[in-house]
């Protein structure tokens with residue numbers, strides 16, 4: 107007896123249709139799996155056998171061949187337990203064949219027959235919907251996630267026994283209706299940043315600029331970085347779905363509706379490997395970089411990260427996508443992020459602090475900045491110098507919180523308006539971070555006096571061409587945030603205040 111059940115296999119962020127075929131043939135009892143299964147699927151023989159027996163079904167007393175087609179597609183993970191078990195029930199005559207018509211399913215089975223969560227269900231749901239599935243059957247913990255796909259019928263059951271009864275019609279179907287996800291952003295705390303720090307956050311959010319925070323320990327670098335996601339323009343539905351899919355494939359989906367309401371913030375530790383940061387593995391999974399897609403990737407203590415790991419960030423930062431190629435598979439993970447990096451001004455951390463003296467020699471500082479500088483530092487448009495906050499400043503902040511007023515430029519709608527202005531001005535529709543030198547020349551609208559100041563700054567501070575262009579981009583964002591059409595001298599002057607790393611580099615070499 108031959109039976110089939112439809113499912114899907116993950117490849118990167120995509121799910122590919124898979125047909126699970128089960129054939130019962132005379133011979134010694136046993137289950138044989140063919141069609142490029144990995145180890146976890148090989149183990150599914152034991153899980154399926156126990157789950158069937160403990161749910162009150164007859165286990166197979168003949169030879170069983172399970173084929174996962176197409177055979178050239180690598181399959182991974184325990185999500186094929188459920189389709190194998192259902193196809194076995196049909197093949198052994200315990201479930202009527204038509205009951206599985208149009209049904210797609212995925213899920214791991216516990217030995218007691220319970221249905222356990224698996225990763226990548228959202229991608230599978232998209233694929234099932236595209237192929238006109240009548241219903242997708244998933245474990246209860248994955249049901250909300252699958253229901254994010256409009257128009258797909260999602261069914262679930264806590265265990266194999268109850269699912270069998272639902273399919274057989276002896277128990278009412280447990281359908282999951284999509285609860286209208288609210289796109290209202292989660293309530294946020296007022297932004298705790300004032301002066302230049304607040305400006306830097308607003309500029310980073312409006313222009314999409316990557317941000318470098320330089321300051322002594324305890325000056326609030328991490329506190330600032332944490333506040334950036336809530337300032338970014340609101341998420342669109344497509345973007346939110348992509349974020350949800352990345353989390354699901356990474357196996358990190360806790361609340362499937364969260365990505366619709368909140369941009370991600372990821373802060374990997376500096377000891378993390380290239381695979382953990384960028385994504386990788388035999389059947390590649392997204393890393394911290396892609397988990398931050400649409401939001402903020404925060405690299406605290408930048409100098410402690412391995413240089414080789416940081417160098418690999420260059421390509422995805424440039425292209426907004428991380429490309430991976432393995433022997434059998436080429437895949438890519440979205441990586442549109444705002445990068446926030448933080449570092450001490452020198453190895454001891456206290457260079458430039460009035461109360462603490464810096465203990466580093468000039469050559470130590472020079473080596474420190476040499477190690478940091480290079481392609482990654484080059485991409486950080488905004489460089490903000492932070493001082494330790496004095497008691498008076500902290501008291502000031504507490505007072506401001508109490509009265510709940512804050513600088514107008516930190517209002518999300520002003521930031522969104524600035525973003526809109528800049529994307530409408532240039533024909534490519536890019537934000538200021540992605541403007542090329544040509545783009546700046548053609549659509550930047552710089553006043554002559556502003557360019558004169560810029561030339562003087564470049565000469566005096568010995569800025570590289572790249573740094574000089576970065577300064578112009580930030581000046582353009584300053585003008586957008588101030589709602590002015592042309593870039594004035596003041597905008598260039600303000601932008602030049604966000605190049606502290608250039609100054610520290612210059613200082614350590616002269």
Ligand SMILES: [Zn+2]
Pocket residue numbers: 452453454455456457464465466
């Ligand atoms: Zn020092």
